[in-house]
Amino acid sequence: MSNIDLTLQIWRQKNSDALGKLETYTLDKISTDMSFLEMLDVLNEKLTMEGIEPVAFDHDCREGICGMCGAVINGVAHGPEKETTLCQLHMRHFKTGDVLVIEPFRSRAFPIKKDLVVDRSAFDKIIQAGGYVSVNTGGTPDGNAIPISSHIAELAMDAAACIGCGACVASCPNGAAMLFTSAKISQLCLLPQGHAERKKRALSMVETMDKEGFGNCTNLRECEAVCPKSISIRNIARLNREFVRAAFSEG
Amino acid sequence: MELNARIPSGPLAEKWDNHKFSAKLVNPANRRKFKVIVVGTGLAGAAASATLAEQGYKVSTFCIHDSPRRAHSIAAQGGINAAKNYQTDGDSVFRLFYDTIKGGDFRAREANVYRLAQVSNNIIDQCVAQGVPFAREYGGSLANRSFGGAQVSRTFYARGQTGQQLLLGAYSALSRQIHNGGVTMFNRREMMDLVVIDGQARGIITRNLINGNLESHWADAVLLCTGGYGNVYFLSTNAMASNVTAAWRAYKHGAGFANPSFVQIHPTCIPVHGDYQSKLTLMSESLRNDGRVWVPKNKGDKRKPADIPEEERDYYLENKYPSFGNLVPRDVASRNAKEQCDQGKGVGSTGLAVYLDFADAIKRDGEETILRKYGNLFQMYEKITDSSPLEEPMTIYPAVHYTMGGLWVDYNLMTTIPGLFALGECNFSDHGANRLGASALMQGLADGYFVIPTAIGNYFGESSIAPVNDSDEAFINAQQQVGDRLNKLLQNSSGGVGGKVTVDEIHKELGRLLWDNCGMARNKEGLEMALKKLPEIRQKFWDKVYIPGSGSDLNQTLERAGRVADFLEFGEIMIHDALNRAESCGCHLREESQTEENEAKRDDENYSYVSVWEYQGDDVEPKMHKEDLTFEYVTPSQRSYK
Amino acid sequence: MWLLRFSTSSIGKKILMASSGLLLILFLVAHAAGNAAIFFGSNAFQTYADTLHSLPVVVFVFGVGLFAVLIVHIFIGIQLFLQNRKETASRYAVSTKVCENTLASSTMPYTGLLLLLFLLVHVFGFGVNPTDTKVSVLVVNLLGNFFYGLFYLFSFCVLAVHLSHGFWSMLQTFGFNHPRYNDGIMKITYIVPGFFLVFFGAITLYFMTGLGANY
Structure with a gap:
């Protein structure tokens, strides 16, 4: 364990309407065992004691599963480590003298609420448009009534691992939400439970995705590269197939 | 305070069916006239919101996060138990019931736990139908593993992310109801207070975390699905936003708090x-x-x-x-x-x-x-x-992991305040003094999907509920009090920082005090000392805490301060409860109660009860009530691992 | 209407982009096959050109079809470019690309525009032919010019770059993505643009270097 000294440039913005700018702070003697968010905690304690409003940032589980945290560190969503959320990024990946530029996830569909806090409710809207199997509680058949090969279950699980953090949108030069949308559509079109409404689902989820202001996918693969859960763009290929099939045969 | 558990009549295995038959019903056409508030969107909250909306009730659901998908149920790794006996290794509803009661060191209610074991099977069917990608055998059937030392393989899992997948299943059901208009969803809202009118829970006051606005919401019933209070220790495996505030507000309005000292340490x-x-x-x-x-x-x-x-x-x-x-x-x-x-x-x-x-x-x-x-x-x-x-x-x-204690509820998950229900980790009902691995997910979903619909129908059917409105005096007063409290929190901040303390410093001090004295091993001396020390920390908090920023804005320090203020009060009944329970039991060792081999010694003679705490006023010692536990179908035995 | 809804949706636009791209590649293949006649001498080449022109209906249908496809490809391309630029416009103070193969993918609109420029030059050079020079002579005149040839070579390089993302991107859009075949797909992604670069480049060099001077 050792300590490092850092310079931070953090995006400060009072609220959605205000103009924001990067502010510079220095932090000394940061233990390399800290997580990135703990480093921000330390900064916030310091700012508080200096009478400055602390940096607002979203976070919750701090174990990489809730999808609440996220920021762009030196241009990379969730920072330099692969398959890692911001809360699981540790300071040992940085060294003394590093300048870290910390910005919120930016996208037209994710308005900034304050500092690093953004509004990702557009993702919820996409799910609400059809990211479910329409079953009511009760009256469902026995869990083993439909056999599902373990291979298919695993593929569905690969897609279902999405934590909805929004890094894919933040890193996509076009601000597209294809990786997110395709992950849910893949999960449900792979599993037999989701087959009954697969066409309607693909059409309405894509329609909502477009309406919410996300950009167009141009197969740049940035999303896949920053995804903390390594969701593959194979899911996007699957979504494309689902969508075409639905568009040409639904109704 | 009257503690009537309202356990249905009949033999254990028939109680739930008897109850479902005898419970009052609400005609499907009338359900839309009833409004239900659900606070929290973890397994219990999301499942309850979705199910009640499917049945036709008007549901308003509140979550503290930016999306209902973030609740901390998502972090559960291991799996979910069910008595399916797919592996034919001798499992049954009775065995799951027995294991849960025994695992809880005989401090839970038989009838509740039996019902939990019964509906566990429905949960698996429900989740599979929703498209939860449970692990499968090559032949396509559901895979199981043995978990936490269980003698049978009854745990269903989706890699190491079972909680995530079950939560996303419930979230998707909730999303469907939001889309259909059955649920009105309020994101980034924190429940600040409960509104009780004529002895019935009739609404809540929330704070919009983005702009600081206080809002009143009325309903015919309020469901608290707000999780556990492990963060009272500052360091725990709970998520950062997990708190006791909602439950604590309910307590202060007269809801009994059961077994607050039962905390699981992983x-x-x-x-x-x-x-x-x-x-x-x-x-x-x-x-x-x-x-x-x-x-x-x-x-x-x-x-x-x-x-x-x-x-x-x-x-x-x-x-x-x-x-x-x-x-x-x-x-x-x-x-x-x-x-x-x-x-x-x-x-x-x-x-x-x-x-x-x-x-x-x-x-x-x-x-x-x-x-x-x-x-x-x-x-x-x-x-x-x-x-x-x-x-x-x-x-x-x-590390602190789960809290078995929680709001006291009867068989219908209703607290001692009519119309106020507590589901999931927020209540105390199923795990006794210790929870088995892979049972938390089971309980959250059981309460949300299968227990609450019957309970709500029964409540609406048997109670007379007068119409109320957001603009009623009770709401205006409650909102006023919440505003005053927020201003009080901010009062020290006007003059600048000088010599003041931060919220986290106080929280850490509280956590350290409880961890050292009210953690996995306790003794009378330490507890009494902690009970003396706690008011000092609380005083320091109110006198000196410094909160930058204002209340009319996104202010995460203010949010934390409000939660810590409640933890500082709540810690006291934890210590009272630990002090009262002079036996070793479940997760905790009371140092005075040990066998000759230094093992935990339970005292069934004197402590076979649920201790329920009733609020008597600030700075007044809470009053303890007992719900005696009787065991008709299992015989309490002393655990031994030698 | 479902077709309108489809073609204005983000994935619909992708699909149209990929489909028109595929047709353009197929056209290039046909074009290359025809141009292969060049290597069999000026007579062979002239005969091929004359035969083609003796079928005005075929030329017209293909011409119009090609034009339509091109318009779709260009129109949607520009639309995507403009829509996406709203998003891209220097979002971050520091911008870092995590992915490899970004030169081709991030310059698609620009390489596309350069190819459009090339197309205009090419069509005006060979298509608009007021003096009725034989095409087998025209090709020597035009490509024999060093700078003209250099522009052609440059454009073929641009084409190769455009295709090195475009071809894979098309397959991905059509939904071809499977771990078993992805290695193969990656190889084809380099073989296809490589082929066009080598083939068309060879024709140009053939005349530029003077090898085809006596054509």
Whole structure:
């Protein structure tokens, strides 16, 4: 364990309407065992004691599963480590003298609420448009009534691992939400439970995705590269197939 | 306070069916006239919101996060139990019931636990139908594993992310209802107070966390699905936003709080590495299947683990419990780790850790086999600690993980305030003094999907509920009080920082006090000391806490301060409860109550009851009530792992 | 209407982009096959050109079809470019690309525009032919000019770059993505643009270097 000294440039913005700018702070003697968010905690304690409003940032589980945290560190969503959320990024990946530029996830569909806090409710809207199997509680058949090969279950699980953090949108030069949308559509079109409404689902989820202001996918693969859960763009290929099939045969 | 558990009549196995038949119903066409508020969107909250909306009730759902998908149920790794007996290894509803009661050290209600075991099977069917990608066998049937030392394989799982997948299932059902208009969703809202009118829970006051606006919401019933209070210890495996505020507000309006001192401490967490640490990370208990727990025999031995020869290592669990060895239950493993560290044999930079060594397992099974079983856990450990468990032993230490205590509820999950229900970890009902692994998910979903619909219908059917409105005096007053309290929190901040303390400093102080004195081992002296110390910390908080920013804005410090203020009050009934319960039981050891072999000694004669605390006013000692536990179908036995 | 809804949706636009791209590649293949006649001498080449022109209906249908496809490809391309630029416009103070193969993928609109420029030059050079020079002579005149040839070579390089993302991107859009075949797909992604670069480049060099001077 050792300590490092850092310079931070953090995006400060009072609220959605205000103009924001990067502010510079220095932090000394940061233990390399800290997580990135703990480093921000330390900064916030310091700012508080200096009478400055602390940096607002979203976070919750701090174990990489809730999808609440996220920021762009030196241009990379969730920072330099692969398959890692911001809360699981540790300071040992940085060294003394590093300048870290910390910005919120930016996208037209994710308005900034304050500092690093953004509004990702557009993702919820996409799910609400059809990211479910329409079953009511009760009256469902026995869990083993439909056999599902373990291979298919695993593929569905690969897609279902999405934590909805929004890094894919933040890193996509076009601000597209294809990786997110395709992950849910893949999960449900792979599993037999989701087959009954697969066409309607693909059409309405894509329609909502477009309406919410996300950009167009141009197969740049940035999303896949920053995804903390390594969701593959194979899911996007699957979504494309689902969508075409639905568009040409639904109704 | 009257504690009528309203347990249905009839033999244990028929109680739930009898109850469903005798419960009052609400005509489907009339359901839309009833408005239900659900606070929280974890497994219990999301499941309840979706199910009640499907049935036709008007539901308003509130969550503290930016999306209902973030609730901390998402972090559960291991799995969910159900009595499906798909493996034909002798499981049954009765066995799951028995294991849960026994695991809870005979401090839970038989009828509730039996119902939990019964509906566990429906939960699996429901989740499969929703498209939860449970692990499958090659033939396509659902896979099971044995979990937490259970003798049967009854745990269903989706990799190490079962909680996530079940929550996303419930979230998708909730999303469908939001889309259909059955649920009105309020994101980034924190419940600040409960509104009780004519003795019935009729609404809540919320704060919009983005703009600080206080809002009133009326309803015909309020469901609290707000999780546990483990964060009272500051360091726990709970998410940062987990808090006791909603439950505590309910308590202050007259809801009984049951068994607040029942807290589960999980033995295999990554140890604390510095005072800046914000939370603890749990690693699956399954690691103890192959890892061997040890500490150096000599106190203060600072050598590297590899330099400590075999004869100078103390495999204390194997030595003390030869038949169970490293697989002793959670509480025993946790307690012994703490004991070793208290004796000065702890390892790591803080001395608050013990080794969990895979060297022998690797030698026996080969690196490949071990990696196949624990690869992802090793990876996670290495990411956090920068040390590879293949090369040197892991270090582990116990951490607060789950709270069995919670709002007292009857068989219908209703608290002592009519119309106020508590579901999931927020209530006390099913786990007694200790929760079995893979049972938290089961309880959350059971309450949300299957228990609450009957309970709500019954409540609406049998009660007279007068119309109310957001603009009623009760709401205006409540909103006023919430505003006053927020202003009081901000009062110290006007003059600047000078000599003041931060919210986290106070929270850490509170956490340390409770961890040391009201943690896994307690004694009268320590508890009494803590009870004296606590008001001092509380006073310091109100006198000195500094909160930058304003209340009319997104202010995360203010949010935390409000929660810590409630923890500071809540801690007191925890200590009272621990003090009252002079027996060792479930997860905690009361040092005065031990066997000759220094093992936990339960005292059924004097403590076979649920202790329920009633608010009497600020600065007035709370009043304790007892709900006696009677066991007709199981015989309480003393646990032994020797 | 479903077709309108489809073609204005983000994935619909992708699909149209990929489909028109595929047709353009097929056209290039046909074009290359025809131009292969060049290597069999000026007579062979002239005969091929004359035969083609003796079928005005075929030329007209293909011409119009090609034009339509091109318009779709260009129109949607520009639309995507403009829509996405709203998003891209220097979002971050520091911008870092995590992915490899970004030169081709991030310059698609620009390489596309350069190819449009090339197309205009090419069509005006060979298509608009007021003096009725034989095409087998015209090709020597035009490509024999060093700078003209250099522009052609440059454009073929641009084409190769455009296709090195475009071809894979098309397959991905059509939904071809499977771990078993992805390695193969990656190889084809380099073989296809490589082929066009080598083939068309060879024709140009043939005349530029003077090898075809006596054509």
